[in-house]
Amino acid sequence: xxxxxxxxxxxxxxxxxxxxxxxxxxxxxxxxxxxxxxxxxxxxxxxxxxxxxxxxxxxxxxxxxxxxxxxxxxxxxxxxxxxxxxxxxxxxxxxxxxxxxxxxxxxxxxxxxxxxxxxxxxxxxxxxxxxxxxxxxxxxxxxxxxxxxxxxxxxxxxxxxxxxxxxxxxxxxxxxxxxxxxxxxxxxxxxxxxxxxxxxxxxxxxxxxxxxxxxxxxxxxxxxxxxxxxxxxxxxxxxxxxxxxxxxxxxxxxxxxxxxxxxxxxxxxxxxxxxxxxxxxxxxxxxxxxxxxxxxxxxxxxxxxxxxxxxxxxxxxxxxxxxxxxxxxxxxxxxxxxxxxxxxxxxxxxxxxxxxxxxxxxxxxxxxxxxxxxxxxxxxxxxxxxxxxxxxxxxxxxxxxxxxxxxxxxxxxxxxxxxxxxxxxxxxxxxxxxxxxxxxxxxxxxxxxxxxxxxxxxxxxxxxxxxxxxxxxxxxxxxxxxxxxxxxxxxxxxx
Amino acid sequence: xxxxxxxxxxxxxxxxxxxxxxxxxxxxxxxxxxxxxxxxxxxxxxxxxxxxxxxxxxxxxxxxxxxxxxxxxxx
Numbered sequence: 001x002x003x004x005x006x007x008x009x010x011x012x013x014x015x016x017x018x019x020x021x022x023x024x025x026x027x028x029x030x031x032x033x034x035x036x037x038x039x040x041x042x043x044x045x046x047x048x049x050x051x052x053x054x055x056x057x058x059x060x061x062x063x064x065x066x067x068x069x070x071x072x073x074x075x076x077x078x079x080x081x082x083x084x085x086x087x088x089x090x091x092x093x094x095x096x097x098x099x100x101x102x103x104x105x106x107x108x109x110x111x112x113x114x115x116x117x118x119x120x121x122x123x124x125x126x127x128x129x130x131x132x133x134x135x136x137x138x139x140x141x142x143x144x145x146x147x148x149x150x151x152x153x154x155x156x157x158x159x160x161x162x163x164x165x166x167x168x169x170x171x172x173x174x175x176x177x178x179x180x181x182x183x184x185x186x187x188x189x190x191x192x193x194x195x196x197x198x199x200x201x202x203x204x205x206x207x208x209x210x211x212x213x214x215x216x217x218x219x220x221x222x223x224x225x226x227x228x229x230x231x232x233x234x235x236x237x238x239x240x241x242x243x244x245x246x247x248x249x250x251x252x253x254x255x256x257x258x259x260x261x262x263x264x265x266x267x268x269x270x271x272x273x274x275x276x277x278x279x280x281x282x283x284x285x286x287x288x289x290x291x292x293x294x295x296x297x298x299x300x301x302x303x304x305x306x307x308x309x310x311x312x313x314x315x316x317x318x319x320x321x322x323x324x325x326x327x328x329x330x331x332x333x334x335x336x337x338x339x340x341x342x343x344x345x346x347x348x349x350x351x352x353x354x355x356x357x358x359x360x361x362x363x364x365x366x367x368x369x370x371x372x373x374x375x376x377x378x379x380x381x382x383x384x385x386x387x388x389x390x391x392x393x394x395x396x397x398x399x400x401x402x403x404x405x406x407x408x409x410x411x412x413x414x415x416x417x418x419x420x421x422x423x424x425x426x427x428x429x430x431x432x433x434x435x436x437x438x439x440x441x442x443x444x445x446x447x448x449x450x451x452x453x454x455x456x457x458x459x460x461x462x463x464x465x466x467x468x469x470x471x472x473x474x475x476x477x478x479x480x481x482x483x484x485x486x487x488x489x490x491x492x493x494x495x
Numbered sequence: 496x497x498x499x500x501x502x503x504x505x506x507x508x509x510x511x512x513x514x515x516x517x518x519x520x521x522x523x524x525x526x527x528x529x530x531x532x533x534x535x536x537x538x539x540x541x542x543x544x545x546x547x548x549x550x551x552x553x554x555x556x557x558x559x560x561x562x563x564x565x566x567x568x569x570x
Contacts, residue, residue, distance in 0.1 A: 150506045398543040481543040
């Protein structure tokens with residue numbers, strides 16, 4: 001028999017080593033923490049480091065609370081408010097399609113209505129941590145679709161808050177419809193009260209936790225967060241919402257950057273404990289029983305992500321490559337799915353949810369990085385008619401916004417529909433390109449005379465567009481890449 | 496100073512600065528992450544993929560910038 005401290009230490013160390021090994025292979029950490037818990041848990045054959053996972057419940061719930069608190073504190077309110085219609089369409093269709101697929105899988109399983117809603121949430125909300133790491137590792141931070149991906153993630157976080165408020169009454173057992181409505185009202189009322197606190201009372205809350213010394217801020221912050229999370233549990237709203245909302249409140253104070261920095265290591269440690277403890281409760285034997293539904297769920301998620309990637313790309317005027325990048329980068333599931341499963345298990349729902357979500361997260365953890373890295377091949381098989389029909393020849397190329405010649409754009413339209421130089425030579429052309437600096441129209445590189453490229457070589461005008469019907473892609477000769485203006489307002493550069 | 500630097504917000508990651516180097520076929524983008532890490536994207540050819548990506552800690556980025564701006568002194 002080991003002491004509890006020994007078991008915990010050994011388990012967390014093993015989990016950390018496993019995650020570090022996984023990082024070398026490009027695997028995300030969250031599922032590996034969970035896997036460590038599964039492998040060394042009491043219900044799995046082999047060495048057992050922790051006999052009674054329920055002893056760690058409090059530590060794990062600190063992890064859950066800090067995860068959501070951190071989302072709240074770094075939530076970019078201004079960016080969400082100014083995110084624009086196109087991003088709302090992209091994120092809305094992504095979330096809508098995935099939640100719908102999740103509900104379909106959930107109801108098809110027939111485990112019950114609350115279970116279906118939990119599964120919908122677990123399948124509907126992607127892992128911010130996995131997506132962000134993928135963008136950094138795949139060197140895609142200058143791609144045009146990257147701000148869109150990050151914007152979708154941010155809106156998903158917002159959706160998570162609402163979804164938690166929506167399902168927390170479902171998780172408590174209401175006896176009648178009236179009681180259920182009452183619970184939903186309490187839930188949203190509590191949410192509204194914390195919103196008001198964020199809007200008007202942030203200063204007072206800031207004064208409560210403020211100190212010159214970081215160590216005291218850490219202690220005060222931790223106490224406040226745990227208190228508010230516990231309070232929301234008391235009023236029958238999940239602790240997750242309370243933690244997220246108090247994060248939002250503190251993000252409105254002058255302490256916000258300090259707290260963001262202070263909470264990070266705390267969050268990392270306790271979140272790892274949370275993921276490991278989740279794994280401890282899973283029996284390897286149960287995973288096989290849910291393999292078939294998980295396979296359906298993975299396929300459904302894959303299909304929905306591809307469709308919503310295409311929708312986002314159409315809305316923003318991207319090509320197939322960007323569509324594949326969007327759909328596959330937000331393919332991973334992790335922290336949110338495990339949080340929802342934990343809340344469901346805590347509420348005494350069907351205990352197959354645990355193994356279902358665990359296996360689903362594990363499978364996507366392996367698939368997401370592999371597929372995201374191969375997005376070029378997937379772009380190749382996306383049929384042309386799905387996207388803008390005029391975007392021929394450029395479906396596999398990366399589009400970037402990091403082009404220093406975008407300020408050369410002076411002219412964007414023309415009524416010329418022939419290649420004047422070819423007409424003069426009495427020759428033919430394939431497609432037409434237009435210089436965005438002077439409006440010159442010339443033939444493309446598949447044409448015999450390469451007049452558009454010739455124009456660049458003579459004049460140095462960098463950016464052209466296709467003026468084929470529907471073909472509004474832009475290409476920079478100097479940077480050798482497809483380009484697009486960055487989204488939204490670009491902060492003025494000062495001298 | 497300041498001209499030809501374009502800034503893009505990357506929510507959740509940080510900010511991206513695209514630096515115009517006044518020469519064709521050369522581009523540099525710097526991503527300043529929230530935790531202080533800098534990613535230096537260097538494009539030296541007309542390939543769409545970056546030629547090199549350097550991940551620098553805040554401290555190393557400062558050292559590099561000190562050398563670049565000739566404010567680094569030995570000793």
